[in-house]
Amino acid sequence: MQFRGFLAGVVLVFACFSAWAEPKAYELVKYRGKAEGMTFVLNYGDGYAHASEMWVTDRKSGKTARFGLDDTGQMRFVPGKQSGGKREILLKMAMDEGAPDKVEGIYTIDGKQTQFTLWRID
Secondary structure, three states: OHHHHHHHHHHHHHHHHHHHOOOOOOEEEEEEEEEOOEEEEEEEEEOOHHHOEEEEEEOOOOOEEEEEEOOOOOOEEEEOOOOOOOEEEEEOOOOOOOOOOEEEEEEEEOOEEEEEEEEEOO
């Protein structure tokens, strides 16, 4: 009789934990590309674009900057922490578009533009 009570308690605990865990409503798709001494990485939230993030790494210095999606309604990324100069990344894709195999973009820093291509790496 005590075993049934213990088993019921264990099942109840697992049921409560599974009720708290919500499934993601989007898939995370990873992209990578290189241009002019920089490496670009995109984690795209397919199904929820606002979960997307980008990183730009200067291969010479090894410094990495993190960019988050802004609220303009475009795939425009701005730095999380602004440090010297105006920087932004604009991707040539719609926010509600599925995850393509290739994404083109423009990285702008202090008015100088660098075009790059990202390739899906999953």
